[in-house]
Amino acid sequence: xxxxxxxxxxxxxxxxxxxxxxxxxxxxxxxxxxxxxxxxxxxxxxxxxxxxxxxxxxxxxxxxxxxxxxxxxxxxxxxxxxxxxxxxxxxxxxxxxxxxxxxxxxxxxxxxxxxxxxxxxxxxxxxxxxxxxxxxxxxxxxxxxxxxxxxxxxxxxxxxxxxxxxxxxxxxxxxxxxxxxxxxxxxxxxxxxxxxxxxxxxxxxxxxxxxxxxxxxxxxxxxxxxxxxxxxxxxxxxxxxxxxxxxxxxxxxxxxxxxxxxxxxxxxxxxxxxxxxxxxxxxxxxxxxxxxxxxxxxxxxxxxxxxxxxxxxxxxxxxxxxxxxxxxxxxxxxxxxxxxxxxxxxxxxxxxxxxxxxxxxxxxxxxxxxxxxxxxxxxxxxxxxxxxxxxxxxxxxxxxxxxxxxxxxxxxxxxxxx
Amino acid sequence: xxxxxxxxxxxxxxxxxxxxxxxxxxxxxxxxxxxxxxxxxxxxxxxxxxxxxxxxxxxxxxxxxxxxxxxxxxxxxxxxxxxxxxxxxxxxxxxxxxxxxxxxxxxxxxxxxxxxxxxxxxxxxxxxxxxxxxxxxxxxxxxxxxxxxxxxxxx
Numbered sequence: 221x222x223x224x225x226x227x228x229x230x231x232x233x234x235x236x237x238x239x240x241x242x243x244x245x246x247x248x249x250x251x252x253x254x255x256x257x258x259x260x261x262x263x264x265x266x267x268x269x270x271x272x273x274x275x276x277x278x279x280x281x282x283x284x285x286x287x288x289x290x291x292x293x294x295x296x297x298x299x300x301x302x303x304x305x306x307x308x309x310x311x312x313x314x315x316x317x318x319x320x321x322x323x324x325x326x327x328x329x330x331x332x333x334x335x336x337x338x339x340x341x342x343x344x345x346x347x348x349x350x351x352x353x354x355x356x357x358x359x360x361x362x363x364x365x366x367x368x369x370x371x372x373x374x375x376x377x378x379x380x381x382x383x384x385x386x387x388x389x390x391x392x393x394x395x396x397x398x399x400x401x402x403x404x405x406x407x408x409x410x411x412x413x414x415x416x417x418x419x420x421x422x423x424x425x426x427x428x429x430x431x432x433x434x435x436x437x438x439x440x441x442x443x444x445x446x447x448x449x450x451x452x453x454x455x456x457x458x459x460x461x462x463x464x465x466x467x468x469x470x471x472x473x474x475x476x477x478x479x480x481x482x483x484x485x486x487x488x489x490x491x492x493x494x495x496x497x498x499x500x501x502x503x504x505x506x507x508x509x510x511x512x513x514x515x516x517x518x519x520x521x522x523x524x525x526x527x528x529x530x531x532x533x534x535x536x537x538x539x540x541x542x543x544x545x546x547x548x549x550x551x552x553x554x555x556x557x558x559x560x561x562x563x564x565x566x567x568x569x570x571x572x573x574x575x576x577x578x579x580x581x582x583x584x585x586x587x588x589x590x591x592x593x594x595x596x597x598x599x600x601x602x603x604x605x606x607x608x609x610x611x612x613x614x615x616x617x618x619x620x621x622x623x624x625x626x627x628x629x630x631x632x633x634x635x636x637x638x
Numbered sequence: 639x640x641x642x643x644x645x646x647x648x649x650x651x652x653x654x655x656x657x658x659x660x661x662x663x664x665x666x667x668x669x670x671x672x673x674x675x676x677x678x679x680x681x682x683x684x685x686x687x688x689x690x691x692x693x694x695x696x697x698x699x700x701x702x703x704x705x706x707x708x709x710x711x712x713x714x715x716x717x718x719x720x721x722x723x724x725x726x727x728x729x730x731x732x733x734x735x736x737x738x739x740x741x742x743x744x745x746x747x748x749x750x751x752x753x754x755x756x757x758x759x760x761x762x763x764x765x766x767x768x769x770x771x772x773x774x775x776x777x778x779x780x781x782x783x784x785x786x787x788x789x790x791x792x793x
Contacts, residue, residue: 575705
């Protein structure tokens with residue numbers, strides 16, 4: 221593979237952060253005017269040259285619509301698009317390439333599960349279990365489903381450290397529980413949820429499981445066969461790929477039982493005005509022109525991180541998270557939300573007497589980008605007793621200088637505001 | 639954006655209003671109340687108004703939580719709308735909005751010279767387009783309350 225990444229060994233000390241940073245144009249171009257300390261990768265990550273070039277190259281030399289034309293360009297585009305599906309399937313260790321559906325986003329993938337699996341198989345009185353630390357994208361689709369089918373939502377509480385109790389979860393499973401939909405990793409607290417255990421318990425109860433991997437897939441290696449989940453969703457843009465593409469992994473036998481979600485071109489076998497018949501998964505769920513170049517861009521992003529090594533990235537981010545946690549904890553009046561033993565690259569915090577928006581504006585003046593607000597998790601904010609938090613989230617390109625700039629910026633904000 | 643812009647945004651007056659907001663609390667006998675929501679950040683304020691027989695704002699108060707800009711702006715808002723007619727409050731809101739977005743020129747603001755002189759400290763948000771909604775949240779709410787709507791959002 222042709223990625224200009226400095227060769228890295230499995231030891232984090234040889235993880236060449238400076239070489240990696242040079243591969244992200246935004247970190248270099250913007251830094252000519254201003255220092256860039258980008259600490260909002262949890263919202264959307266920056267893109268390496270490798271991804272940008274692959275997408276640009278496809279538009280310039282190999283672009284046409286897929287699955288349609290009997291001409292060379294269409295064949296090239298179809299090969300690239302289906303090749304991207306294969307890359308994703310291998311990345312997740314799916315049993316079959318047909319288990320990978322490209323969607324517009326992780327949100328799109330969850331809505332597909334709700335709209336197809338949910339509407340077909342859930343009835344009045346059936347229950348869906350989610351956790352208290354879900355993103356709105358893993359709450360609202362189930363509420364809409366409930367309005368349509370009469371199914372109910374049950375919520376596993378989160379404790380002070382940001383963990384859910386497996387015992388409580390188990391006690392909530394009933395013969396009415398048709399689906400468990402939980403996050404792999406909290407976008408607010410950084411907690412890594414014990415999804416393997418959740419899948420085991422749910423399956424023992426005859427319940428299907430959907431994992432929201434929007435954050436989880438970025439920070440840890442996912443093996444869907446080992447995990448055993450029925451559905452796993454994630455998005456491209458948090459994984460150093462483009463926006464506009466998401467992935468739904470679904471077990472083949474389930475996907476084949478599920479009705480189509482959207483109707484349109486490509487997903488059909490034969491259309492007449494009386495009745496249409498549909499193709500098998502994944503095509504059944506990809507109505508209309510899909511995110512062609514975006515899918516290829518996502519595959520490039522996967523190649524990029526696999527070349528660096530997901531283990532190396534994990535070690536780098538873990539070290540940085542520890543450093544950041546200890547630096548922030550030194551600041552008087554700062555409290556961190558989410559101190560699970562099992563967490564990855566996200567720190568939510570508040571500083572006494574300073575609203576996160578004011579903090580964000582002041583940090584921005586020093587080139588530090590963080591997220592402020594409710595992080596699309598208002599129920600969790602309510603549970604923690606706050607309206608908003610500041611959130612720093614790490615990407616593979618962050619370094620200690622970014623963390624020092626954050627800590628210094630917080631001290632500066634205290635000077636300005638008090 | 640410079641440190642001077644930041645100091646301009648977070649002037650002493652604003653920090654003071656944030657720490658000691660004026661007219662903070664519920665009005666149990668309010669004629670009108672309205673909530674102001676900023677769905678982007680989750681900030682929420684409630685504005686309470688009492689009108690007298692001549693439709694003048696007799697009392698005004700607010701509750702809620704938010705950033706320094708939204709709280710300070712709400713506090714200042716309560717100090718300037720008291721004693722105004724419904725129309726004057728609407729006009730002031732319009733002028734204040736223009737002040738924050740940089741659309742207004744000085745001459746246009748003459749009608750409420752004293753009020754605008756007070757509110758001008760908020761004009762530092764011009765340099766921070768993402769914060770204009772923080773400054774105008776309470777104004778959207780008071781506009782909703784006085785025009786008998788229940789809620790206002792900044793969207």
